[in-house]
Amino acid sequence: MRIAIVGGGITGLAAAYDLERLTDAQIDLFEASDRLGGKLGTERLGDLIVEGGPDCFFAAKPGVFEFIQELGLEDQLIAPKQKEFAMLVGGKLHRVPAGLVRLAGPDPQAVEAATFLTERGKAEWHGRLARGYQGRPAPDEDESIRSFFTKRFGDEFTRLVAEPLLAGTHGGDAERLSMRALYPAYYQSPIAPPLERPTFLSFRSGMQSLVDALVNGLQRTQVHLNTGISAIDRPFRARMDTAAACQGFALRYRRSPIQGGTEAVEEFDCLLLAIPANHAASLAPGDLAQKLRQIPHRSSAIVTLAYRREEVGHPLDGTGFLVPPSEPGTISGATWSSEKWDGRAPGDQVLLRVFLREGHHSVEEAREAIEPLLSIQGEPLYSSIKTWPEALPQYEVGHLDRLAEIDALLAQYPRLFLAGTSFRGVGVPDCLRQGREIAKKIAETL
Ligand SMILES: Cc1cc2nc3c(=O)[nH]c(=O)nc-3n(C[C@H](O)[C@H](O)[C@H](O)COP(=O)(O)OP(=O)(O)OC[C@H]3O[C@@H](n4cnc5c(N)ncnc54)[C@H](O)[C@@H]3O)c2cc1C
Structure with missing residues (x-):
């Protein structure tokens, strides 16, 4: 029995982790990029810890804490040093009362x-x-x-x-x-019970720790990096002459340049698309692709900036600020990473993450927004930008009905599965849960 997982983000990794424990199938994981983790990724640049995507997760989601314990990461967890944040309204930062x-x-x-x-x-x-x-x-x-x-x-x-x-x-x-x-x-039920632990947590060395722990937990999954699946030849594109043709999937991909860059087709009994709906749409058959395209995705970019602490005039109390969408400007908020988390920058520097609104893509735009606001006098010691084109799934009104329609179409392909950020929860804990739930479902199907 061969299972193919397309997508090496947190959903695909969690699915592979559990499938190894629930089945004795051969598991192949295909990842288009040169690394695992998808939107999760931390870079260490000298003494700076820079997150490209998420910098924390909502720890009160069911099951996430227990999974982190299972992965042996509990002692790596860190809570924010501060909780308060501000709102940028009328060009001024206002503290948000607790x-x-x-x-x-x-x-x-x-x-x-x-x-x-x-x-x-x-x-x-x-x-x-x-x-x-x-x-x-x-x-x-x-x-x-x-x-x-x-x-x-x-x-x-x-x-x-x-x-x-x-x-x-x-x-x-x-x-x-x-x-x-x-x-x-x-x-x-808009009256929620009190939460057991701090709501948002991260890891001492950044969110990459979660990716590394999952990858270290894989014993027998064959990981194929730089290997984007370009088509599913059978059964989607081939004529289904025999009932047997419905049983499996023929995946077309290009081997990594190290392996010669040649195109290949491989057969699998079971297929999990752990990729966002807009990516899955380019592989799925017509009716399913059309439904998947109805889930819109929006773009964003994160600019990371480090400054000398003495050159930042405005006090950095709290974790950062948000900008109401009704306010003008190019940014939707900023996080003072060095003030929110321990160990993100040397003591004499501040590390800021600035979120650009859709349609804005430059470090300069982030600087123009943040430097006057924080009375910053000097040039940044470090700056980088990570763009996220069509990476934020939009669960619009009727989303759950669309999922039901997608499920109905999937019923034609009993061994085809979809999971991840575009479907049943956008946060990291939701994606872990979806990966684990789909692994259980696959194991029950085999
Ligand atoms: C800017 C930003 C900030 C965020 N901040 C937070 C946060 O603070 N907290 C939080 O909980 N969540 C946050 N999220 C959401 C969270 O990061 C994502 O929901 C989650 O990481 C998605 O995981 P995934 O595995 O479903 O998808 P992805 O991470 O998108 O992984 C999918 C993988 O599939 C690969 N792939 C795509 N097509 C193919 C193909 N044809 N063949 C092979 N491989 C393919 C991609 O290269 C990618 O590696 C943020 C998201 C963004 C974009």
Whole structure:
């Protein structure tokens, strides 16, 4: 029995890890790039630790902590040194009072203390609270982030607090993004229980530690780097003359240059596409491809900058700031990495991660936004940019219905599986969970 996994991101790696333990099949993992990890990747540059993609994960998601323990990474976990952050409104940084973004609902005192909310916005918030929004969505009903929060907390709170936190971090539009798909637990029950541990965690040496631990945990998976799957010849492109043709998959790929760069076709009994929907669409048959293309993806870029601490005039208290999507500008926020996490930069330097909005792609744009805001006098000691074209999946209203349609089409191919960031959760813990769940499903199918 041969299983092919296409995609060596965190989803594909988690799937391979569990498939090794659940089956005795031969497992081949194909990765188009020259490294494993996909969007996760940390670079160490002298004394700087630079994250290209995610810099932390939501540790309260079910199962993630236990999996990290299983991988032997528990002692590598680090919590942020600070929790507070700011909101950039009207060109000024405003501290976000701690109780404003509680999962259990904003604390009225925090609403009063928020300097970026107007008296009108606060009155609207109090008015909505007094009226007590009673509506609970039916299990199959969907609603946009904007609609959900406006009903409960009013327009201004939604625009300046909920949208930057819940839609801006996805590079998305709050009027289109689905509450039901993105925040299912909160959507059904907006009063959340207290959390057991700090919500966001990272690893001492960066998120790459998670990739390395998964890779080290693989014993017998054959990993093929620089090997992008270019087509699935059979059964998708060939005529299905016999029932046997439905049983397996013929994957077409180009061997790495070291192996001669020649094209090859290999047969597999079972196929997992652990790649984003926009990539899977170019391999899938017509009807499935069409559905996969209905999941949009947006672009972003992260600029990392290091400065001499003495040249940064503005105090860097907290972890950074967000910019509400309704505010003008080229950036959606910034993280003070050196202030948020231990060990990211030498003590006399500050390390900043600046998030560019879609359509902006240069270090200069990030500098123009951040340097006046933080009264930075000198030139950066280090700068780099990591662009993320069409890398942020958009779970728009109706996303779960689209997934049901995709599942119905997949039923034609009992040994074809899809998992990862575009489908059932965008964060790192969601992708780990999807990789593990799909491994279980594959093992049950074989
Ligand atoms: C800028 C940015 C910041 C983020 N920040 C956070 C964060 O702070 N916390 C968090 O939890 N999540 C964050 N995320 C989300 C998280 O990083 C992703 O959801 C997750 O890493 C996706 O993993 P994946 O394995 O599903 O997909 P990917 O990481 O995209 O991996 C897919 C892999 O498949 C390969 N591939 C594609 N097509 C083919 C092909 N035809 N043949 C072979 N290989 C192929 C690709 O090269 C890639 O390596 C962020 C995402 C981005 C873009």
